[in-house]
Amino acid sequence: MQDPRIRIAAAAVLSLSAFISLHGAAAVFLWWVVFTPRCRLARRFPLVLSLVLMIAFFSIVLEIFGGGGLSYFFRMTVILLTGMWIYDEQKSGEFLAAGVWLFGQKTGFELGMVAEMGMQSLVSVAADLERIRMAEEIKGISWGVRSLVPAGLVLVHGALVRAEDNAELLAVRGYQCGGTLCPKFLTSTSDIVAGVFVVVVLIFSLVPVSEFFILYR
């Protein structure tokens, strides 16, 4: 999907649809199968697997103590897949462009820049995590539960240092509020088709399933 406006809106609406109802989550999953390049996720398979396992753990806890764990697992997994898709497709500067287009040069610029910084931080955290695992391998430490606390501390420390550096840079350059940007977008036919189906998915998720399946009543 080329147009970041449709992509961001699609991700928000799909996440909402998956969250609203179980059949909505099923529709989002179908949308994801049809409209996203799923093979790219294969490259991130270990990360996807570890996140799915984490969701599975909380789902089991929920199922045991309150029920609805299976529904939670399916909906959260679909939201995760949507998140992975937008993370994979997003290019630097697109949040800024979409923010300015939507909310203007002041508030939009601010929101877009915050989103860009968030994405940049995610990329840096992923790169740091890769280096941390290398360092552990060099030291002969196998990755496990005991690695989580030191690795987490290093990641948080790195994120705080980068945030401070960014804040200093903005202050030194005299940044106060807003900016100037003339965003340009490329919209393909497939973007529009995918966008229309996102709306269909939302409507489907809002309508009770019994309205579709008469036998269910």
Add this chain to the structure above:
Amino acid sequence: MSATGSFHEGVHLVSGDVGCGKSTLALIMAGFFTLSEGTIERKGIKSCILSLQFPELSVTGLTVAEECASWGVDTDKILDSTGLHGRENESPLSLSRGELKRLHLACVLDQEYDLLLLDEPFSSLDCREKARLCDRIGYKKGDGITIIFTHEQNILPRVDRIWEISGQALVDCGRPPDAFFRWRHVPPVIIRLIASGQTPDNLSLDDLREAECRIHG
């Protein structure tokens, strides 16, 4: 980037501009990245240690003492050599970048290895610490293969061979002092000495001082 070459016992210097691929080459040599083409043959290399550019990413201990222990080195000896006695219970992340780099390098250089890869070992160190590190590398000479990846231009150790990454390829400049005439990244001080008719024997401060003395008679 393409690289062809044989690294024999001794100290090798790989120079190049920032972002030219030195760290990537170091990670490939350490076996963390796979090659798109070709092979790496390691003869007689049983142990390999890579010192990552950013020392905080190598931190796995919650205290300075734990960090030393994670490398399997004598904590007291390391604290003595780095001047960190009395700070063994502090978090390694509370140390300054220079202090942490000193601690990291002391732990790395205390290991037994056949292949030692140092990625930007001089970054974050002051002149005195850089000189100390050069002495330490010289002292370890004969223990195997040491490869230093750096863009440092002022304080360097005595090396056996100089390489540089130029035009996305690894170039063997040869042994000093002959290498100085083929080396694109030759330090300005050596250019000045050669222009004065005195070519230093090697890169260390002693070699440069000796060449300087020859100029002044």
